[in-house]
Amino acid sequence: MNIFAMYYFYFIVYSFLGWVCETTYCSLAAKKFINRGFLVGPFCPIYGTGAVLVLLLLKDYKSDLFVFFGMSILIAAVVEYLSSYLLEKIFNLSLWDYSKNKFNLNGRICVKNLLLFALLCLIIIYVTDPILENITRSMPTWVIDTILIVATILFSVDAFITSKVVVQIKKLALNHQLDLEEMTKVRDNVIEDIEEEKEAFIKEKATMLEQKASAIEKEKNMLEKSLEKAFNGKQKVKYSYKRLLQAFPKMKMPDSPETIKKFRENLKKLNRYRKIK
Numbered sequence: 001m002n003i004f005a006m007y008y009f010y011f012i013v014y015s016f017l018g019w020v021c022e023t024t025y026c027s028l029a030a031k032k033f034i035n036r037g038f039l040v041g042p043f044c045p046i047y048g049t050g051a052v053l054v055l056l057l058l059k060d061y062k063s064d065l066f067v068f069f070g071m072s073i074l075i076a077a078v079v080e081y082l083s084s085y086l087l088e089k090i091f092n093l094s095l096w097d098y099s100k101n102k103f104n105l106n107g108r109i110c111v112k113n114l115l116l117f118a119l120l121c122l123i124i125i126y127v128t129d130p131i132l133e134n135i136t137r138s139m140p141t142w143v144i145d146t147i148l149i150v151a152t153i154l155f156s157v158d159a160f161i162t163s164k165v166v167v168q169i170k171k172l173a174l175n176h177q178l179d180l181e182e183m184t185k186v187r188d189n190v191i192e193d194i195e196e197e198k199e200a201f202i203k204e205k206a207t208m209l210e211q212k213a214s215a216i217e218k219e220k221n222m223l224e225k226s227l228e229k230a231f232n233g234k235q236k237v238k239y240s241y242k243r244l245l246q247a248f249p250k251m252k253m254p255d256s257p258e259t260i261k262k263f264r265e266n267l268k269k270l271n272r273y274r275k276i277k
């Protein structure tokens with residue numbers, strides 16, 4: 001097996017193992033299953049990327065625990081920071097935010113998580129890597145090639161679907177920034193004003209107020225129908241919205257921080273998905 005195929009195989013394996021770690025940790029914390037990953041499938045490419053870099057750059061330092069640990073922190077910091085930056089630039093979304101954690105850098109990385117990632121690097125280099133080396137040596141080349149081809153197809157399809165879902169979530173969020181509760185209050189206040197002042201107003205003014213109340217009611221109904229239509233589509237798309245919103249509770253659009261938050265609130269009020277904590 002050539003070196004490119006070998007490290008690509010490692011990337012696939014560690015992307016899957018990273019997904020297992022993330023999903024297990026978040027599911028236990030939330031006390032329910034959460035598919036923790038940007039992609040729909042069981043892969044977290046950020047883990048695969050970090051693992052491959054560690055194997056490529058730090059194998060020669062495995063005998064020096066302190067140097068290896070320190071350089072693992074550096075690699076984890078670079079990978080996570082760049083991942084956050086690129087996701088924000090490409091999709092205009094911030095999927096995690098460490099700004100409330102101590103010793104963070106622009107909310108993209110924090111010391112606590114970097115230490116955890118460095119510990120995972122120790123497990124990779126001292127535990128899983130020797131096991132994977134033995135497995136790859138014993139596996140026929142055609143089996144590994146088949147795995148890589150299938151994985152490439154799955155990654156490509158998954159990336160396309162996820163990108164489409166992200167665009168749709170942003171579009172829905174931007175189109176539904178108004179709060180349904182606030183709209184209802186405005187409508188009720190206008191109707192109340194009509195009842196209190198109807199006799200005092202001339203007929204023309206009362207008619208204008210009634211039209212205003214009707215317009216607000218119509219806008220509210222259109223908003224509800226729009227959300228219902230968006231979430232009454234194919235189950236696969238509906239699940240994709242829900243999965244991403246659950247997987248990344250701190251998701252936001254940097255240039256419009258309240259948009260995704262307002263979108264979540266509207267969905268809660270319509271009972272179209274479980275409460276996201």
